[in-house]
Amino acid sequence: MKDLPTLGGTGASGGYGVSSDGSIVAGLSFQAGSQFSRAARWTSAGIEDLGTLGGASAYGYGISSDGSAVTGWSSTVGNAKSHAFRWTTSGMQDLGTLGGTSSFGYAISGDGSAVVGDSYTTGDKLVHAFRWSGSEMHDIGSLGGFSKALAVNADGSIVAGFSNPTGTFENHAFMWTESSGMVDLNTFLPTLGVDLSGWTLTEASGLSADGSAITGYGAFNGQEMAFLVKLPAPGVMPILVASLLVVNRRRR
Numbered sequence: 001m002k003d004l005p006t007l008g009g010t011g012a013s014g015g016y017g018v019s020s021d022g023s024i025v026a027g028l029s030f031q032a033g034s035q036f037s038r039a040a041r042w043t044s045a046g047i048e049d050l051g052t053l054g055g056a057s058a059y060g061y062g063i064s065s066d067g068s069a070v071t072g073w074s075s076t077v078g079n080a081k082s083h084a085f086r087w088t089t090s091g092m093q094d095l096g097t098l099g100g101t102s103s104f105g106y107a108i109s110g111d112g113s114a115v116v117g118d119s120y121t122t123g124d125k126l127v128h129a130f131r132w133s134g135s136e137m138h139d140i141g142s143l144g145g146f147s148k149a150l151a152v153n154a155d156g157s158i159v160a161g162f163s164n165p166t167g168t169f170e171n172h173a174f175m176w177t178e179s180s181g182m183v184d185l186n187t188f189l190p191t192l193g194v195d196l197s198g199w200t201l202t203e204a205s206g207l208s209a210d211g212s213a214i215t216g217y218g219a220f221n222g223q224e225m226a227f228l229v230k231l232p233a234p235g236v237m238p239i240l241v242a243s244l245l246v247v248n249r250r251r252r
Contacts, residue, residue: 004042007049008032013040017063017070020110024067026060039072039087050087053094055079060087062107062115065154065209069112071105084117084132095132098139100124105132107152110209114156116149129161129176141182143172151207158211160204173204173216185214189229194238201227 004025006013011030018025028037029047039050039060052058055075059082062071068089073082076094084095084105097103100120108115115132121139129149130137133156140149140159144166151160159176165184173185185201201218208214214229228241 005047006030006032007038007040007047008034015042016061016072019063019067020065024063026063026067026070026072028059028072039070039074039085039092041067041070041087043067051092053077053083053085053092055082058085058092061105064108064112065110066112069108071108071115071117073102073104073117084115084119084130084137086112086115086132088112096137098122098128098130098137103130103137106148106150109152109156110154111156114152116152116159116161118146118148118161129159129163129174129182131156131159131176140176143174143182143184144168147174147182149176150203150205153207153211154209158207160207160214160216162203162216170200171202173201173214173218175204175214185229189238189240192231192238194229194240196240199227199240 007029008031010032013029015025015027025042029040030037036057039058041048053074054077056079058074060070060072070087074085075082081101084103086093098119099122103119105115105117118127119130127146128139129147131140143163145164147163149159149161162171163174174182176182198221204214204216206215212231217226230239232238
């Protein structure tokens with residue numbers, strides 16, 4: 001384990017994303033004597049302050065495969081509500097919102113072209129998952145209530161996260177593509193032949209580069225368990241692999 005330096009040499013820091021070859025880390029660092037964090041990137045040259053969207057604080061979270069693009073969220077001018085950002089060597093770009101006051105970027109595609117996360121909608125009445133690509137943030141919907149996007153594949157074409165279905169307070173894992181829209185993995189996977197007996201998949205939090213493997217957690221016979229679903233080539237049976245009991249999770 002290598003201790004990554006902090007901005008100003010003192011204070012706390014946290015790493016949340018790493019490039020494919022492990023050489024570049026994205027996260028946050030507190031400056032010496034400051035209560036505000038800054039989005040940061042660590043390379044072989046040391047720590048780099050990625051700046052903010054005009055406010056005092058920023059939080060780096062996801063990073064592209066080559067480490068050249070970072071997402072997260074930052075306070076805006078006057079320390080107003082936070083907005084999702086996409087940072088490159090050209091600077092930090094405000095990705096806006098879905099009509100509400102705040103948005104948060106959680107993951108960026110491997111090629112750096114797409115960002116996913118969640119945003120308040122008009123009137124701040126509901127939080128919806130978003131996918132930003134090119135120059136615009138798009139609402140990718142929900143299963144009826146709120147939704148949050150946590151993962152995206154290498155080219156930005158597949159998104160995963162969780163949402164609560166209409167009339168329930170229970171989260172369900174989802175997968176989204178432009179052609180299928182948002183689908184509940186609890187109903188979609190059985191159509192592919194996956195046996196979900198005893199399972200409720202509540203959150204999809206990771207995708208492989210090609211989108212064929214999905215990981216997250218759910219409840220299996222009343223116990224909280226991690227899962228890994230491997231989606232096959234057409235005509236081949238998918239595989240659901242149960243993993244270790246997940247404990248002591250922390251959520252924003």
